[in-house]
Amino acid sequence: MLKYILLGFLNYYPMTGYDLKTRMEDSTAHFWHAYHSQIYTALRKMEEDGLLSSEMLDEEGSPTKREYTITDVGRAKLKAWLDKSMMELPRVKNEMMVRAFFSGQRDKEHVIDELRAQRQLHLQKLAIYEGYEMAHLLPPEIPMTPEIEHEMFFWNRTLDFGKRYERLCIDWLDETITAVESH
Amino acid sequence: MLKYILLGFLNYYPMTGYDLKTRMEDSTAHFWHAYHSQIYTALRKMEEDGLLSSEMLDEEGSPTKREYTITDVGRAKLKAWLDKSMMELPRVKNEMMVRAFFSGQRDKEHVIDELRAQRQLHLQKLAIYEGYEMAHLLPPEIPMTPEIEHEMFFWNRTLDFGKRYERLCIDWLDETITAVESH
DNA sequence: TTTGAATATGTCAAAAGTGACATAGGTCAA
DNA sequence: TTGACCTATGTCACTTTTGACATATTCAAA
Numbered sequence: 001m002l003k004y005i006l007l008g009f010l011n012y013y014p015m016t017g018y019d020l021k022t023r024m025e026d027s028t029a030h031f032w033h034a035y036h037s038q039i040y041t042a043l044r045k046m047e048e049d050g051l052l053s054s055e056m057l058d059e060e061g062s063p064t065k066r067e068y069t070i071t072d073v074g075r076a077k078l079k080a081w082l083d084k085s086m087m088e089l090p091r092v093k094n095e096m097m098v099r100a101f102f103s104g105q106r107d108k109e110h111v112i113d114e115l116r117a118q119r120q121l122h123l124q125k126l127a128i129y130e131g132y133e134m135a136h137l138l139p140p141e142i143p144m145t146p147e148i149e150h151e152m153f154f155w156n157r158t159l160d161f162g163k164r165y166e167r168l169c170i171d172w173l174d175e176t177i178t179a180v181e182s183h
Numbered sequence: 184m185l186k187y188i189l190l191g192f193l194n195y196y197p198m199t200g201y202d203l204k205t206r207m208e209d210s211t212a213h214f215w216h217a218y219h220s221q222i223y224t225a226l227r228k229m230e231e232d233g234l235l236s237s238e239m240l241d242e243e244g245s246p247t248k249r250e251y252t253i254t255d256v257g258r259a260k261l262k263a264w265l266d267k268s269m270m271e272l273p274r275v276k277n278e279m280m281v282r283a284f285f286s287g288q289r290d291k292e293h294v295i296d297e298l299r300a301q302r303q304l305h306l307q308k309l310a311i312y313e314g315y316e317m318a319h320l321l322p323p324e325i326p327m328t329p330e331i332e333h334e335m336f337f338w339n340r341t342l343d344f345g346k347r348y349e350r351l352c353i354d355w356l357d358e359t360i361t362a363v364e365s366h
Numbered sequence: 367t368t369t370g371a372a373t374a375t376g377t378c379a380a381a382a383g384t385g386a387c388a389t390a391g392g393t394c395a396a
Numbered sequence: 397t398t399g400a401c402c403t404a405t406g407t408c409a410c411t412t413t414t415g416a417c418a419t420a421t422t423c424a425a426a
Contacts, residue, residue: 001278002412008285018374031280038413040376064421065374082282082289085297089304090278095184096269097214101341102191104334106265114268121272151287157362158284161355168351172344179340185382201404221383223406247391248404 002034002042007051007078010070012151013139016057017043017066027137027155030129030162043068051077100176112180119173126166134159185217185225190234190261193253195334196322199240200226200249210320210338213312213345226251234260283359295363302356309349317342 005028009020020043021036034042046052051074057065070078096118103111134155142148188211192203203226204219217225229235234257240248253261279301286294317338321331 001276001281004285005281008281008288011285011288016374017376021374028281028284031275031277031284033274033276033413035414036374037376037378037415042412044376078285078288082285083293085293085300086279086282087300089301089308090280091216091276092214093184093216093274093276094214095273097273097341097344098184098188098191098211099265099269100337100344101211101214102187102194102261102265103337104330105191105194105261110266110268117268117270118272125272147287153362154283154286157355157359158280161280161283161351164351164355165348168344168347172340172347176340179336199404200406204404216383218384219404220385220406220408225382227406 001032002038003046003051004078004081005032005034006039006042006046006068007070007074007081010052010068011075011078013142014067014069016068020068023137026132027134027158031158046074050074108180112177115173115177115180119170119177122166122169122173126163126170129159129163129166132159184215185221186229186234187261187264188215188217189222189225189229189251190253190257190264193235193251194258194261196325197250197252199251203251206320209315210317210341214341229257233257291363295360298356298360298363302353302360305349305352305356309346309353312342312346312349315342 005024006020009015009023015023017036017040021039024032024034024039043052043054047054047068051071052068053071054066054068057067099114134152137155138148188207189203192198192206198206200219200223204222207215207217207222226235226237230237230251234254235251236254237249237251240250282297317335320338325331
C-alpha cells in the first residue's frame, strides 16, 4: 500500500523522501500512517525494482537530498493498481475500540479518564482538519489547472471524510463518557 | 494487539483457537482483523511465553481441539495493558481512502463503479450490525449477572460505533458518488 | 554562543500481518 | 454416494510495520 501512495505522489512531480514524508503527514497520514524509516526503505526498494529512479541534489545552503522520479514501469504499476477496483471492505484496526471492548474489566474512573483524553485528541485533530487547505499540498509554482482542480476535488473528499470521522468519534466518546458516568 | 484481544477473551473462560477465531469474527473483527493463521501462531507463542496453558480435548464426534486457558501471568499482562491508558490517537489505515485520494488520475465511470460497490458492502455490513445481538457472544450456559451486563455494555458501545461508522461511510459514499456524477 | 528545533537521511532487529497451501473429519442435501 | 460446506488446526515464505538508534546541517532565539 505505502508503495502506491508514494507512486501516487511521485506521479505528480519528483520529490525527496522528506518531501513525501511531509506530504503524507499533511494528507494521507490521516488514513495511512507510515514512519519515515519505512518511507526511505520503501523508496530504495522501489528504485531497485525499477519503479523509481533517483538523483542526488546538491543545493548550497541545504543538506544533500535524494530526489525520486517515477519511471514508466512505476506509472504502469500505479495505473494497474488504480484500475483494479477494490471489491472488499478495507480492513480496520482500531486499538481504542479493542480497549473499549474489554473495558468492563477495568476501573470506571480510569476508563473515563482515557475516554476524555481521547476526546481531547480527536478535538485537536478536528481543529487541524478544519483549518486545513488541501491547496497547500501543491508546490507554490504550480498553476491551477482544471486537472489539478479535479485532483483536489478528491483530496477534499478525503479531508471531508476525516472531519466526519473525527466528529463521529467525539460524539461517540461524549455519549460513552456520559453513559459510563451515570453507572 | 492481537495478543491482548486473545487474553481479553480467554479471561472470560477457556477457548480453542477456532472459538477465538469465530468470536473475533462476530465482534472484534469489526475493529481488529486477524487471519486464523495469525491467531493459531499467536496462541502457540503466548503459551511458550507462559501467558496461556493448553490442553487437548478429545470429544467423540468432533475433531481434536486444543483449548487454551489464561494463566496468572497472562491475566497480569492483560491488566497491565488495560491499566496503561492510551494517550495517542489510534493509527488509521484505510485503503479505500488512499484510492479515493488518487482517484483524480482515474476514469470517472470506473471510480463511480468502485464507490457504488463499496456502498453496497457497507450497506451489507450495517445490516449485519443492526441484526446483531452481543448476547450471542456468551455461551448459552452462562447466566446473566450484573458483571456480565457490565461487560456487555462496553461490547454494545463498540457495536454502536460500528453502526455509526458504517452510516458515515454510506453517507460519504452517497455524496461522493453524486458529486462525481455531476462532473 | 550555545542550545534546541527543524531539516534530511538513513540502519536494523524484531514483531506483526498476509495469504496461499495443506489436512482431515462431520453433516447434510441432491 | 458424491460433492459441498463447515469445523478445526496448522505451516510457511514473504512482506510490511514498528520504533529505537544514529548522524549531519541549518537557522533562529536565548
